[in-house]
Amino acid sequence: MFWDALTLQLGYNASLVAIGAALLGVSAGVTGTFLFLRKRALVSDAISHATLPGVCLAFMLLVAFGGDGRNLLGLLAGSALSAWVGLLCMNWLTHHTRLAEDAAIGAVLSVFFGFGIVLLTVIQTMGVGRQAGLEGFLLGSTAGMLWADALVIALGGAATLVLVMILRRPMTMVAFDPEYAAARGLPVHRIDLAMMGLVMAVTVVGLKIVGLILIVALLIIPAVTARFWTERSDRVVLLAGIAGGVSGYVGAALSASAPNLPTGPIIVLVSFALFALSLLLAPVRGVLAAVLRHLRFQRRVHIRQGLLALAQGQKIYEPLTLRLLKRAGLARADGVATEAGKARAAKALRDEKRWEIVRADQAHEATAALYHGLRDIETVLTRDQIAEIDRQIGGPQGVMA
Amino acid sequence: MTLELAANHGVSVQENGLGSSPLAIRGLTVSYGQKPAVFSVDITVQPGAMTAIIGPNGAGKSTLLKAALGIVPALSGQVTVYGDALEKQRARIAYVPQRASVDWDFPTRVIDVVLMGLSRELGLLGRIRGRHRARAMDCLNRVGMRDFVDRQIGQLSGGQQQRVFLARALAQGADLYLLDEPFAGVDAATEKAIIAVLKALKEAGKTVVVVHHDLATVTDYFDHVFLINTSKVAEGPVEQAFTAETLQAAYGGRLATAQIDQISRALG
Amino acid sequence: MSGEEFVPLSLTPLLIGTFAAIACALPGNFLVLRKQALIGDAISHVVLPGIVVAFILTGAISTWPMMLGAAGAAVVAVVMIEAIRRLGQIEPGAAMGVVFTTMFAAGVLLLEQTDTSTVHLDVEHALYGNLESLIWLDAVGWSSLLDLTALAGLPPELPRIAATLLGVTLFIWLFWRPLKISTFDEGFARTIGIRTGSLGFALVIVAAIAAVAAFDAVGSIIVIAMFICPPAAARMMTNRLETQIGWSVVFAVVSAVLGYVLAGYGPLWLGGADAVSAAGMIATVSGLILACAALWGPCKTRAGTPKVS
Numbered sequence: 001m002f003w004d005a006l007t008l009q010l011g012y013n014a015s016l017v018a019i020g021a022a023l024l025g026v027s028a029g030v031t032g033t034f035l036f037l038r039k040r041a042l043v044s045d046a047i048s049h050a051t052l053p054g055v056c057l058a059f060m061l062l063v064a065f066g067g068d069g070r071n072l073l074g075l076l077a078g079s080a081l082s083a084w085v086g087l088l089c090m091n092w093l094t095h096h097t098r099l100a101e102d103a104a105i106g107a108v109l110s111v112f113f114g115f116g117i118v119l120l121t122v123i124q125t126m127g128v129g130r131q132a133g134l135e136g137f138l139l140g141s142t143a144g145m146l147w148a149d150a151l152v153i154a155l156g157g158a159a160t161l162v163l164v165m166i167l168r169r170p171m172t173m174v175a176f177d178p179e180y181a182a183a184r185g186l187p188v189h190r191i192d193l194a195m196m197g198l199v200m201a202v203t204v205v206g207l208k209i210v211g212l213i214l215i216v217a218l219l220i221i222p223a224v225t226a227r228f229w230t231e232r233s234d235r236v237v238l239l240a241g242i243a244g245g246v247s248g249y250v251g252a253a254l255s256a257s258a259p260n261l262p263t264g265p266i267i268v269l270v271s272f273a274l275f276a277l278s279l280l281l282a283p284v285r286g287v288l289a290a291v292l293r294h295l296r297f298q299r300r301v302h303i304r305q306g307l308l309a310l311a312q313g314q315k316i317y318e319p320l321t322l323r324l325l326k327r328a329g330l331a332r333a334d335g336v337a338t339e340a341g342k343a344r345a346a347k348a349l350r351d352e353k354r355w356e357i358v359r360a361d362q363a364h365e366a367t368a369a370l371y372h373g374l375r376d377i378e379t380v381l382t383r384d385q386i387a388e389i390d391r392q393i394g395g396p397q398g399v400m401a
Numbered sequence: 402m403t404l405e406l407a408a409n410h411g412v413s414v415q416e417n418g419l420g421s422s423p424l425a426i427r428g429l430t431v432s433y434g435q436k437p438a439v440f441s442v443d444i445t446v447q448p449g450a451m452t453a454i455i456g457p458n459g460a461g462k463s464t465l466l467k468a469a470l471g472i473v474p475a476l477s478g479q480v481t482v483y484g485d486a487l488e489k490q491r492a493r494i495a496y497v498p499q500r501a502s503v504d505w506d507f508p509t510r511v512i513d514v515v516l517m518g519l520s521r522e523l524g525l526l527g528r529i530r531g532r533h534r535a536r537a538m539d540c541l542n543r544v545g546m547r548d549f550v551d552r553q554i555g556q557l558s559g560g561q562q563q564r565v566f567l568a569r570a571l572a573q574g575a576d577l578y579l580l581d582e583p584f585a586g587v588d589a590a591t592e593k594a595i596i597a598v599l600k601a602l603k604e605a606g607k608t609v610v611v612v613h614h615d616l617a618t619v620t621d622y623f624d625h626v627f628l629i630n631t632s633k634v635a636e637g638p639v640e641q642a643f644t645a646e647t648l649q650a651a652y653g654g655r656l657a658t659a660q661i662d663q664i665s666r667a668l669g
Numbered sequence: 670m671s672g673e674e675f676v677p678l679s680l681t682p683l684l685i686g687t688f689a690a691i692a693c694a695l696p697g698n699f700l701v702l703r704k705q706a707l708i709g710d711a712i713s714h715v716v717l718p719g720i721v722v723a724f725i726l727t728g729a730i731s732t733w734p735m736m737l738g739a740a741g742a743a744v745v746a747v748v749m750i751e752a753i754r755r756l757g758q759i760e761p762g763a764a765m766g767v768v769f770t771t772m773f774a775a776g777v778l779l780l781e782q783t784d785t786s787t788v789h790l791d792v793e794h795a796l797y798g799n800l801e802s803l804i805w806l807d808a809v810g811w812s813s814l815l816d817l818t819a820l821a822g823l824p825p826e827l828p829r830i831a832a833t834l835l836g837v838t839l840f841i842w843l844f845w846r847p848l849k850i851s852t853f854d855e856g857f858a859r860t861i862g863i864r865t866g867s868l869g870f871a872l873v874i875v876a877a878i879a880a881v882a883a884f885d886a887v888g889s890i891i892v893i894a895m896f897i898c899p900p901a902a903a904r905m906m907t908n909r910l911e912t913q914i915g916w917s918v919v920f921a922v923v924s925a926v927l928g929y930v931l932a933g934y935g936p937l938w939l940g941g942a943d944a945v946s947a948a949g950m951i952a953t954v955s956g957l958i959l960a961c962a963a964l965w966g967p968c969k970t971r972a973g974t975p976k977v978s
Contacts, residue, residue, distance in 0.1 A: 554973060
C-alpha cells in the first residue's frame with residue numbers, strides 16, 4: 001500500500017495530494033529557512049493562528065451572499081486577509097511599544113485564535129448545516145478533498161515556490177545581516193514584509209492539508225534540520241527545501257496508505273524524524289560529533305596544562321588531569337613524570353616560551369593572533385623561524401616534536 | 402593555616418598552595434567552543450590592593466572574572482576566595498557586571514536595584530525596613546545618585562546606571578569587589594566618582610579588582626596589574642609588571658609603538 | 670439576575686475562569702520579562718499528547734491521571750526544548766517550534782488511532798474547553814454557599830483551580846526576591862548564590878502546572894492568552910514590577926468576567942439566540958485590553974536600552 005502511494009498509484013486525488021504536499025513542503029522549507037535565519041521562526045505561529053478569524057468571516061460572508069460557504073478559494077482569501085492584519089498588529093506592537101517580539105507573537109496568536117473560536121461558535125449557531133468542514137482547518141483534512149481543492153493546493157504550492165525563488169537573494173541578505181543590507185540600499189522593511197507575505201502564502205496553502213496548528217512545523221523543522229548539515233546559507237535553503245519536500249511527499253503517501261493516519265500529523269512526524277537524525281548524526285554540528293569533539297578538546301587542555309605544570313615542577317591538583325596524563329603514559333600515579341612525560345613537558349614549556357617571543361614581536365603580529373594556548377607552534381611557523389626564535393631564547397637548541 | 406576544605410575537589414588549603422588571598426586562581430581554562438578564551442591562568446590577588454586586569458579586546462578579561470565567580474563554566478582550574486571554596490565565601494564578594502548585560506527597560510527603580518544588594522541578608526522573606534532603606538540611601542549618596550532614588554532605571558544615562566550598579570555592590574558590604582569594565586562608555590564625572598569610591602574602599606582595607614581597558618589611567622588608578630592575553634602575560638605591582646615589554650607581550654603589534662613609548666615615558 | 674439563577678449557572682464558571690486567568694497571568698509576568706512568553710504557547714500545545722497518553726494508559730477519562738499526563742508532557746517538552754537549544758545550538762524560538770508542533774502532531778495521531786468514540790475527548794475540546802458547562806446544579810441561591818451538602822456538589826474544577834492559584838501565588842510570594850533579581854540580572858544573581866538555572870526551571874514548571882489546571886477547566890486558548898496579554902498590558906501601565914503584577918491581576922479578572930458575560934449575553938443583546946464560546950471571548954477581551962494599553966498606556970514605550978546578547 002505504502003509503495004503504491006509512493007509511486008502515485010492510489011488514485012488521482014491521493015496522487016494530487018501527495019504532489020501538492022511535496023510542493024508545499026518544498027516551499028515551506030525554503031520560506032521557513034529565511035524566517036529561521038532571521039531568528040523569527042515563531043512569527044509563523046502567530047501568522048497561522050491569525051488565519052482562523054478570516055476563514056470564519058469569509059465563510060459567514062459567503063453564506064450571507066448565498067454562496068457555498070466551503071468555497072476553498074474564498075476561505076483562503078479570507079484567511080490571508082486576517083493573517084495579514086495579525087502580522088501588521090504584531091509589527092506595530094514590536095515597533096511602537098516596549099513589548100519584545102515573543103510577547104507580540106503570543107498576544108496576536110492567542111487573541112486572533114480566540115476571536116476565531118468565537119466566530120466558529122457563531123457559525124455553529126447560524127444553523128448552516130455545512131460548517132463541519134471549517135474544523136478541518138484546525139488540523140487539516142485531506143479526506144474527501146475535492147479535485148478542485150487539490151488542484152488549488154498544488155498550484156498554490158508551485159506558485160509560492162516560484163515567488164520564493166525569485167526573492168531568495170535579497171531575502172538571504174536581509175536574513176544574514178539586515179544592517180549591511182540596509183547600507184547596500186535594500187528596502188529591508190519591505191523585504192521583511194515580503195518574507196512574511198510568503199510565510200502567509202505557505203500557511204494559507206497548507207491550511208487544508210496540515211491545518212493551521214501544524215503548518216508551523218513545516219515552516220520551522222526543515223530549516224532547523226538543514227542548518228545541521230551546512231554553514232552556507234544557499235545550501236541551507238536547498239536542503240530545507242529537500243527536507244520539506246520529502247516530508248510532505250512521504251507523509252502524504254504514508255497517510256494515504258492506511259486508515260486513521262491523518263495527513264498533517266504524519267507529515268510533521270516524518271519531518272521530525274529527519275530532524276532527530278540530523279541532530280544526532282550531522283558531521284559537524286550534530287550532537288554525537290560535538291560530544292566527541294568536546295571530550296577530545298577537554299583532554300587536550302588538561303594534558304597541555306598538566307605538561308606545563310610538570311615542566312615547572314608544580315604539583316597537579318586536578319584528578320582528571322592526572323588521570324589523563326597517566327593514561328597517556330606521561331606521568332605515574334603519584335604525579336611524577338615518566339621519561340616520555342619529561343620530554344613532552346620540556347617541549348610544551350619550550351613552545352610556551354616560543355609563543356611568548358612570537359606574541360611580543362611585532363613582526364609576528366599575524367601569527368600571534370593565532371595563539372590560544374593549544375595551537376602547536378609548528379603549525380604556524382616554519383622550521384627556520386622556530387630556529388630563529390630559539391636563538392633569541394638561548395639555551396639548548398633543537399627541541400622539536 | 403586552617404584545615405578547611407577548599408575548592409570543589411576536597412583539596413585542603415595547604416595542599417593546593419592557594420593561601421588565603423582574597424581571590425586565587427590556578428590553571429583556569431575557559432572556552433566557548435573549540436578555542437580557549439582563557440588558557441591556564443594563575444592569579445593571586447593581593448589583599449587591600451587595587452588590581453587592574455588589562456589586555457586587548459577579546460583577551461578573556463571579562464571571561465576570567467565570570468568564570469572565577471561561577472557565572473560561566475570553566476573547563477579546568479581551581480578558584481578559592483579567602484582560602485575557601487567560592488560557595489562558602491559568596492557573602493564577601495560583590496560583583497559589578499557590565500552595563501550591557503541587563504535589560505534596562507526592566508520595571509524597577511533605582512532604590513530597588515540598590516536594595517538587591519541586601520538580598521543575602523534579607524533572605525527570602527525578610528521585610529525591607531527603615532534601616533535597610535537608610536543603608537541603600539547611604540550607598541546611593543556615596544556614588545552621588547541620591548537625587549535619583551525613585552527614577553526608573555531606564556531613564557538614567559549610562560554613567561548613572563553604572564553608579565547605581567556600584568551602589569548595589571556597596572550595599573552588599575563585601576570585602577572583595579570585582580568590577581567588569583566600570584569605566585566603559587561613561588562620562589568623565591562618573592569615572593571620577595567611581596574611582597573616588599574605589600579608592601575609599603581601598604583605604605578601608607577592602608580589595609578591588611577591575612577589568613580595565615584604558616591603559617593611560619592604569620598608573621593613576623591602580624597599584625597592581627594583571628596582564629592577560631588568553632594566558633597570563635604578567636602579574637605584579639604596577640611599576641614592575643606594567644612596562645613597555647609586558648605591554649608589548651600582551652598587546653603584540655596591536656598596540657601602536659607610539660602609544661607604548663608614551664606610556665613608558667609616563668612610567669618614567 | 671437573582672441569586673437563584675446566578676449562583677448555580679454563572680457563579681462557578683465565573684470563578685473558575687477568573688482563577689484560571691490569574692493563575693496564568695502571575696507567572697506570565699516573569700515569562701514576558703524573561704522573553705519566554707511563548708513557553709505558555711508551547712506548554713498548552715503539548716497538553717494534548719499528555720492527556721491522550723494518559724487516556725491510553727488508564728483507558729478512562731479521569732482527572733488525575735490526565736493532569737499528571739499533561740504535566741508530564743509539559744516537563745518532557747521543556748526538557749526537550751532546552752536539550753535541542755543547547756545541544757543543537759538552535760535559537761530558543763525555533764527549538765520551541767520543533768518540539769511543540771511535533772508533540773501536538775503525535776497527540777493528534779494517537780487520538781486518531783485510539784478508539785475514543787465512547788468518551789468525550791477531542792481536539793476542539795482541548796483547544797477551547799467548556800467553561801459554560803461547569804455549573805453548580807446543587808445550588809439554589811446565595812445561601813448554598815453555606816450549605817455543606819450543596820458545596821459537595823461544586824464542580825471539581827473549582828477547588829482544583831483554586832488550589833493551583835494558591836500554589837502559584839505562594840511560589841511567587843516565597844521566591845519573589847530571587848525571581849526578580851535573576852530576571853533582571855542573571856550574572857549578579859549567581860554571584861550572590863541564587864541558583865538561577867533551577868529557579869528558571871521551577872518557574873516554567875509552575876507555569877506548566879497553572880497551564881494544565883487551567884486547561885482542564887477552560888481549554889488551552891485562554892491559557893496562552895492569559896500568560897501573555899494581561900502581563901503585556903500591565904507592562905504599558907507602570908515602571909514598577911510590584912505595580913505591574915497588580916495591574917496584570919486586574920486585567921486578568923476583567924478579561925475573565927467581561928469575556929464570560931459578553932459570551933453569555935452579548936449575542937442575546939445583539940438579537941441572537943445562543944451564547945458563543947466563553948473561552949474565545951475571554952481571549953478576545955484580553956486582546957482588546959492589550960490594544961487599549963498599547964495605544965494609551967502611560968508607559969508604553971521602552972525606557973532603557975535592551976540587553977546586548
